[in-house]
Every structure is written in C-alpha cells, then in structure tokens.
Amino acid sequence: MTNRMGTWEGGASVDSDPRRRFAEELKSARELYPERRLTQTDTARLARTSKSTVSRLESGEGPIPPELPAVLDQIFKTDGLFKQLYEEAVAQSFPAMHRRRMKLERKAIAIWEWSQHVVPGLLQTSDYARAILCKGDPRASEAEITKAVRARLTRQDILRGAAPPEVRVVLCESVLHRHLGHRDVMRGQLSALLTHMEHPTIGIRVLPLDAEAHLMITSSASFLTAPSHMTVVCVEAYRSSEIIEDLEHVRAAQRAFEDLMGEALPARRSADLIRQQMEKLT
Structure with a gap:
C-alpha cells in the first residue's frame, strides 16, 4: 500500500467532457462503420431507437438513455467505450x-x-434509493429524483461486469x-x-x-x-x-x-x- 494517488488516477484527458466525447465518438463510429458509412437513420434502426435521438446525442443535447450505451458498444464493437463515457457523464452531476x-x-x-x-x-434497489433521496431532498421534483436514482x-x-x-x-x-x-x-x-x-x-x-x-x-x-x-x-x-x-x-x-x-x-x-x-x- 501507498499513500500516493498516482496509481489510481492518471493524467487528465485531453477532453474532460465525457458528454461531448460521447457525441463525437458516436458520430465517428457511425461514419467509419466498417461495411459502409451509416446514416443517423441506419444507426437508429440498429439501436432500435429514433433518428431524433441519435441526432440529439450527436449534438450533445439532453441526457443519454441509460439502455443505449451498451447497445452502441455492441453495434460498433467499441469494448465498453460508450458505457464508460455514459457513466462518466452521469457522474458529472455529482459534487467533485x-x-x-x-x-x-x-x-x-x-x-x-x-x-x-x-x-x-x-x-x-431503485425503490429503496428513491425513498432515501426523497427524504434527503423533499423539495426535489419527480424528474430530479428519477435522474438521481438512475x-x-x-x-x-461494476458488479455485473466481466471482472x-x-x-x-x-x-x-x-x-x-x-x-x-x-x-x-x-x-x-x-x-x-x-x-x-x-x-x-x-x-x-x-x-x-x-x-x-x-x-x-x-x-x-x-x-x-x-x-x-x-x-x-x-x-x-x-x-x-x-x-x-x-x-x-x-x-x-x-x-x-x-x-x-x-x-x-x-x-x-x-x-x-x-x-x-x-x-x-x-
């Protein structure tokens, strides 16, 4: 053991905004798809979502649907990249x-x-987490509580990963x-x-x-x-x-x-x- 954090936390990423990186990686993966360049409509069909959702994600607007990153990783064979960026984007809503x-x-x-x-x-569980969060912030809106639970x-x-x-x-x-x-x-x-x-x-x-x-x-x-x-x-x-x-x-x-x-x-x-x-x- 050591009391230094260097082995935990490496240097800062060139782009420290995971939401922006998610948008850029999605557009890049779509345009560089091995078989042919995919349109947003193609991507939406493969991911079983809407073209407007893909367009919104590529423009960096709004939240990322929680079920979508794993689907994108499967489509583009990105070895968990979209899932990781999603988790980092969610984490940004928390204090430092x-x-x-x-x-x-x-x-x-x-x-x-x-x-x-x-x-x-x-x-x-989601219900237990919701009960805690509602007690912790009784003035929070339903949308805010739902976001916090998610x-x-x-x-x-991390409990369901390969390791x-x-x-x-x-x-x-x-x-x-x-x-x-x-x-x-x-x-x-x-x-x-x-x-x-x-x-x-x-x-x-x-x-x-x-x-x-x-x-x-x-x-x-x-x-x-x-x-x-x-x-x-x-x-x-x-x-x-x-x-x-x-x-x-x-x-x-x-x-x-x-x-x-x-x-x-x-x-x-x-x-x-x-x-x-x-x-x-x-």
Missing part, C-alpha cells in the same frame, strides 16, 4: 468529491463497506429495522440483499445491535482498493464526504473494519436474520 469517489470505485478490485444507517448505494443505480454496473470487484459489506443490524417508504420497499430491499449474498464475489454480514463500541461507530465508510493494492477510505456524513489517503489512517481504519468483520454474524446467520426481518414485513 463524489465524482472522484465514483471514478475510484469503477477501478477498484476490492470494495469494503461499513454502514450503520442504510444499505450502501451499490446494493440498493445515477445511483448506474454505479451498480467485478470483491465486495465485503458489514451492516449494522439497525439497517434491517429502519423502514424507508412503504413496507414493500424494505421487503424488496431485504430480498435483494439475500440475492446479492448468493453471488460469489459479494459477502454481506450483519453486526448485532449488542456489539461493543468500535472506531467507526459515528460514521459509515467505504474502502476502495486499486489493482496496485493501494487502498483509500471514503467517509461520508451529512452533506459532506472525505477521501482519506494517509497510510497510517487507512491502516487504522482497515483494522477497525476487520474487527467489525470478526464481531459480525457469519454469513448464514446474517442471511437468517435478514430473512426473519422480511417475514415480519409480510
């Missing part, structure tokens, strides 16, 4: 610190999560009892946790309410490990966040997380506890 955290998250080979209040964003769920694409990170999550038991929205919302979220636990690269454990006090009792934290095995810690609080890189502080936090893992219930008992809470919501 959150954008940096999401960039690190996309490169991580391992992600550890400690959460004492809510299910971490990487594991949230952006949050986009982060979860997903190893994810280890410790949840405070209080997370299972804290209802957000209708009972069905919480039931759906608990069911999603059980589904995640079946995945070989995702481990979820529950820390009992009677566990002893610990170093991270006042905040939740995420540990992101790069391919170089360097780790940073992201700590979030009300309307603020911090990325800790100092080696000594990172190691202390890692030891605290390992202690939490030791205090948490084993995977099978954690699953039983989640299932029991689901049954109470029937």
Whole structure:
C-alpha cells in the first residue's frame, strides 16, 4: 500500500467532457462503420431507437438513455467505450468529491463497506434509493429524483461486469429495522440483499445491535482498493464526504473494519436474520 494517488488516477484527458466525447465518438463510429458509412437513420434502426435521438446525442443535447450505451458498444464493437463515457457523464452531476469517489470505485478490485444507517448505494434497489433521496431532498421534483436514482443505480454496473470487484459489506443490524417508504420497499430491499449474498464475489454480514463500541461507530465508510493494492477510505456524513489517503489512517481504519468483520454474524446467520426481518414485513 501507498499513500500516493498516482496509481489510481492518471493524467487528465485531453477532453474532460465525457458528454461531448460521447457525441463525437458516436458520430465517428457511425461514419467509419466498417461495411459502409451509416446514416443517423441506419444507426437508429440498429439501436432500435429514433433518428431524433441519435441526432440529439450527436449534438450533445439532453441526457443519454441509460439502455443505449451498451447497445452502441455492441453495434460498433467499441469494448465498453460508450458505457464508460455514459457513466462518466452521469457522474458529472455529482459534487467533485463524489465524482472522484465514483471514478475510484469503477477501478477498484476490492470494495469494503461499513454502514450503520442504510444499505450502501451499490446494493440498493431503485425503490429503496428513491425513498432515501426523497427524504434527503423533499423539495426535489419527480424528474430530479428519477435522474438521481438512475445515477445511483448506474454505479451498480461494476458488479455485473466481466471482472467485478470483491465486495465485503458489514451492516449494522439497525439497517434491517429502519423502514424507508412503504413496507414493500424494505421487503424488496431485504430480498435483494439475500440475492446479492448468493453471488460469489459479494459477502454481506450483519453486526448485532449488542456489539461493543468500535472506531467507526459515528460514521459509515467505504474502502476502495486499486489493482496496485493501494487502498483509500471514503467517509461520508451529512452533506459532506472525505477521501482519506494517509497510510497510517487507512491502516487504522482497515483494522477497525476487520474487527467489525470478526464481531459480525457469519454469513448464514446474517442471511437468517435478514430473512426473519422480511417475514415480519409480510
């Protein structure tokens, strides 16, 4: 491990606007299509969308339909380029610190999560995320909430990739009892946790309410490990966040997380506890 960020974040791109790059790459891929130059109408037909959508995307106007980047990558055989640019464009709607955290998250080979209040964003259902975002900003419009939910769920694409990170999550038991929205919302979220636990690269454990006090009792934290095995810690609080890189502080936090893992219930008992809470919501 090291406390330098050079291995995480390379030099700045020549064009740091991913939305603009998306537009340029789409036009270029269309015009340089191997068999023949495609028109916007041709591209729309292949992508099962409208010509006006392709035209709008190439002019850099409006949002990118979330289902379209993967389709474009398949059509043009661009090895995830459009999907990556889409994710970067979505991330731009977040504050600078959150954008940096999401960039690190996309490169991580391992992600550890400690959460004492809510299910971490990487594991949230759309309804659960919506309930959190509505509570967090009650004045937000429906369109703003929908956009925020979509952006949050986009982060979860890393779990479905060809080489997903190893994810280890410790949840405070209080997370299972804290209802957000209708009972069905919480039931759906608990069911999603059980589904995640079946995945070989995702481990979820529950820390009992009677566990002893610990170093991270006042905040939740995420540990992101790069391919170089360097780790940073992201700590979030009300309307603020911090990325800790100092080696000594990172190691202390890692030891605290390992202690939490030791205090948490084993995977099978954690699953039983989640299932029991689901049954109470029937």
